[in-house]
Amino acid sequence: MAIRYGCFFSYAHGRHELMRRFKTALADALRCYLEPHFDNEDELFIDTEQLGGGDDLDRKIARAMCESVCMILIYTPKYEAHAYTRREHAAMRLLEAERAAWYPLPGHLIIPVIMTRHPDSLPPQITDSSFYVDFSHFTMATSDLKSNPDFLPDIEKMVSRIARHYHYQKKHTPPGHDCNQFVLPDVPPEWRAVPNLTFPKK
Secondary structure, eight states: OOOOOOEEOOOOHHHHHSHHHHHHHHHHHHHHHHHGGOOOOOOEEOOHHHOOSOOOOOOOHHHHHEEEEEEEEEOHHHHHOHHHHHHHHHHHHHHHHHHHHTSOSSSOEEEEEEEHHHHOOOOOOHSSSOOOOOOOOOOOOOOTTTTOTTTHHHHHHHHHHHHHHHHHHHHHHHTOOOOOGGOOOOOOOSSSSOOOOOOOOH
């Protein structure tokens, strides 16, 4: 396995400006602060930037995840509603289990970033993480993230976690490890019970 990316961005695509702006602002901040830690690797893998229309999506996504140090999971209620994003989460959990046999993990490989909270609660897939950051106060009025004192402490914590994994993986990845062998798992179940909307019969 050759590390090619610092983080794989996992997120539900949005049609409107808030979701697009949040993803772009977060990516910009992470690129700025991750760059000094890496050699020649790209800081991020973002599907809209690195995949073309004719690509074998599943194969390209699986390989990019395997070649990434960590995953940044941008959580919105839409994220857990989409089968493909839940599948990406399950795939990174498999990679985490594999890498746990290589070195003592300093933390989970999935770093959840809360953009929008679910009206009921965050799912355990997020809250069970040893570390997640809550950026749900980001709005269209927020200038940026990379120089915003409200967000910088959490950005720095994220960068520190990613950098630690990066150096562990460079040192401990088995020689000849082949990311072409990694495939995405089946779509996992929904993260919360689907409410029964049928009315009781009289």
